[in-house]
Amino acid sequence: MAKSSVDTSRRRFMKGTVAAGGAATFAVGYSDPLLKMSKGVTGSAGEKPNHRIHGNSLTPEYTVDPVSGELTLNPDQRVAFTVCYGCTTKCGVRVRVDNDSDRVLRVSGNPYHPLSADEHLPMRTPVAEALRGLSAYDDQGQQNRSTACARGNAMMAQIDSPFRVTHCLKRVGERGGREWQKIPFEQLIEEICEGGDLFGEGHVEGLRAIHDHDTLIDPENPEFGPKANQLMVMEATDYGRSALLKRFTMNAFATRNYGHHGSYCGLAYRMGAGAVMNDLEKNAHTKPDIQHASFILYVGTAPSQAGNPFKRQGRLIAQARAQGTLEYVVIDPVLNTSASHVADNNHWVPIRPGTDSALAMGMIQWLLNNEGYAKAFLGLPGQPAADAAGEVTYTNATHLVIDTEDHPRRGHFLRASDLGQADTGSDADVPMVVANDELVQSTQAMAAELFVAREIELGDGSSVAVKSSMTLLREAANEHSLATYAEQCGIPEATIVDLARRFASHGRRAVANSHGGMMSGHGFYAAFGLQMLNVLAGNHNRKGGSAVGGGQFNGVGEGPRYDLANFPGKRGPKGVFLSRSRFPYEKSSEYQRKVAAGENPYPARAPWRSLAPPTLTEHLPSALDGYPYPIKAVIGCMANPVYGQAGLEALISDKLKDPKRLGLFVAIDGFLNETNRYADYIVPDSVMYEVWGFSGAWKGTLGKMTTACWPVVEPRQQKTEEGEPVSMDSFFIAVAKRLDLAGFGDEAIPDAEGNLHPLNRAEDFYLRAAANLAMQGEPLPPANESDIVHAGLAPLMPRIERTLKPDEHGPVAYLYARGGRFEDFKDHFKGDNLSGAWKRTLCVYNEQVGTSIDTRNGELNRGVPFHSPPKLADGRAMREVFTEEEWPLLAFSFKSNLMNSYAIGLERLRMIKPYNPVILHRQDAERFGIHHGDTIRIESPGGSVVALALIGNGVMPGSLGIEHGYGHRDLGATPHVIDGESQPDLEWLRAGININDLGFKDPTRSVDGTWLEPISGAAVRQGLPIRVSRIEL
């Protein structure tokens, strides 16, 4: 039970009520009562409900005897565990299904699942006991709940939505015209693979012709790779099926060009986190261990408003609030639900959008000037010192960086090899530090000096200037005064100092966390700076600190039963990504030609971002403009960059319509969104609860876990001739088989003995992955009959039996009976350290960043965080091009706790929050003559929208807040015509505005692009310049 720490000071008074549940809720719901009275003495004129007292409430899924606890299943229903697609948290859920109609009745949480349950149950718990634990018996179900959020509850409406596509479609008329005809799956596969004059618009190259690994795209630029790279495959995110999509894309068809939503979601944050984690490959990041932290600074992320994992963070922050174990501050341009009036231990501090680096560097300045950092920990120069101190790892705070202007190794660490003490690149070639005023190898000292700046003599006799990482950080932090930082970010100097002081006072249990708020013009360095606070606190791997989490059980690798990572004839993709990422411009033929011709190779025609992963933000516009090379086909799976990337629609919609720029566009989706509206073909996909797959947690859980899902209801869409539902899986399988690609078909999956097994239907892949999951490490025991019955596995068992080996049946059923594999809930700590540890060197200075080249000017990027106002592609300040006089406000978006980018079709969410009025500060309202409830026009350099203004103090002055998820033009907002029949026209799906309609083309680019963050290529949506005006209607 929570200890009471009720706020009794009652310091605040009511100001305004916010929408959720507001307007329509509890409003009077009756009309002409007397008329109805006259119809009779008793009984109503309406439809008769099922039960006189319980009305049409659902029949319970099972009953539990209040005395004995005995559980009796309702034979008309089943409960099964699978995954929710309601957001990218991907919670494990329990789904109640009506056996007769195969309809989903209601959804709640899986009690075994760490993202849904308070304390998730150990795997060994029998399923019947788990179900009983959710009941009122002994109050068990409310002492340890497993929940689904509002959207998780509402999502089931997707299955039978009137807007769902259940048939293969081919466009009629021009691309984007929203008119379609139904075609058989087999015809769709044939046309896509073989091409031809498919639309009466001329010849379209099919996938067979594009799948060419012998011909270069461009012999002048051989690094672009083979023609096969002219297929681009994009998906929203990995909901659990990416392994199969990537098997096709990267290893069977083997195109270089794969992309997902990351670059218009949170990439700037992820890369900033990756920079301190020394991992710009996967951009590892952390979440606070909320249960043991004593102070958390949330910047541009808001637990319980949104964020990932939504429920788990929301629940933990609520518990910590009630127990009084945690103080937290939420720094965000808009007030959100994480700031609670009910307790005193939390605060909201408004910040100007896109200026988070000023806050970060201001705090860092104070911390460095006041020894507000983990001095002893930061002074550990290498692993031997860390081991001796009982630490998991160490930082490079003390490592020396070569800082001589024009030195060929400028930006690199001074290493043992520079002094002739080791071979270059060998294990012994470690960075150097200063200890006891001597230059020593970082592995030789137990403590080293944090602040060093001196000249060093190298092995060859030359001398160089070196500075320690901490010195470089301090110099960056001191580039501006605290007053300047305060002025830039809009947080008073005293507040920045107070935040820094409080952060420091909590020692290694103070944590900083950020996310989508970093999608701004200087977002990478803002995130780098905020994550640096964690390095300075020394909280990584610590109880109550920054946790990388327990990771995932991998079923799709080289597993104990099947090798799902390799297959005979597997290829690896080669060549330059369309987004020109992870490839240094200096190695391109273009660069070398320019240098050979005596031209200045800088600026490059368009940004080449050697640090960034492949980014959809650049893929599409670049491909359509043919730089670095054009493409011939796109396959999209649930991806919707046109809705999701600020400014993209205005930039590319005309080009996307042009079959000469893009020959073939296939979209795999259950719905017609703003992007696949432009497709040539639609492949109807399974929606959640109908899919196979495996997903993990996006940090935020301390234990190792993998969620398993299987079709707990029958997919509603068309079937192939073989009787399989048409879906992403069956599409890729059919294409691969038709093109004779390796890795699919009859002999595709090697088992541990080297025998080959088929991949002809989805379950051939996913069930074998399940076997790998169930049998790895300590294998799971076989499920018993009771588990199978209580987990609703009856429809699954025959498929397990026809696909897997006998000894795999039981353990695989055990896995699905629990909805995945989860490390037992236990103590995730070793003393004061977390058991899930990050062992790489933590970076105060990131050498990879500090030695990368900015292709605008050929200069080195900075290897430590620093503050800068947001800039455009050519390096000019955004405010120089779009002045404050002309565009006085900055628009930003924030996540809704109800709606998301694909939920507008869910009527149970629309009924609670039908609309997204924009939020404007009272001062700005006065300035522009706008009143509460006025209709206003919002204009940006790229677009104009009409909105309703809410006036209040819950937003940073000078900014305008837009809740994300509204302002749709598709997904039901505009009816499509299929075989001459129109979808329903529900105008309410068009309600509201989308911040991305205010995005714009970066006018300083020569190859078209939207405004992107320079290092990461992330779409900038925080801090878009706008103006507002009241409109009379």
Next chain:
Amino acid sequence: MDSIRRTLLGQLARLSAGAALIPLASVARAAINRQPPRREGDSSKRYGMLIDLRQCIGCQACTVSCHIENAAPLGSFRTTVSQYEVEHEETGEMATFMLPRLCNHCEDPPCVPVCPVEATFQRQDGIVVVDSDRCVGCAYCVNACPYDARFINERTQTADKCTFCAHRLEAGLLPACVESCVGGARIIGDMRDPSSQISRMIDEHRDALMVLQPEKNTLPQVFYLGMDERFVTRPLAEPVALEVLDPNGKEMGYEFCH
């Protein structure tokens, strides 16, 4: 500006143990005021709910799961969560305040005696229900409820309201809203059972608990922990969902109006 039923802020302060909890044992038997005798239900139990506002995150999972479980018409709600912005009087610091609401299953429910056909009644376990076989949809009860907890169901044309998911309690399960409460704020149980979680929490927090509109003397049996007393009466606040606009600024109204 919504100023209906506004009373002076803070006037009625918190409801300490006395007023709200006494009825449990004694008054219940004494047939309060004009209340007809209770019938049906388990007379050995008295259900109540405690909502720990410190743990409410305003996520509306309760709203949606209740709506599904009880097949409410779109736009009608048996429970909901209002979200308020509050501002510090001196510093101007802002925060949010969440207020989940549902039927209070009052000890003296004003909705019961006004029913001309005795369709609305209180069970012996305290749950206030509507017998749809009898209900004529006159809406007297809807008007009589000071908490706006009732509506006329557009499909059945009868009064509709929260039943604490009696059909689930009877099956030994939890109400949908409790089961799905992400923050763990909602606690239901039998207040006559001293070992139940709700009884223990009432004991522990007795002096801090509050109910809505205590001045109506309805003796609500939904108790709030962490309540700001200024919210026990309907607060004077500017509503935010003023209109729904289409992309051209045209007013569309509420989609689910009845």
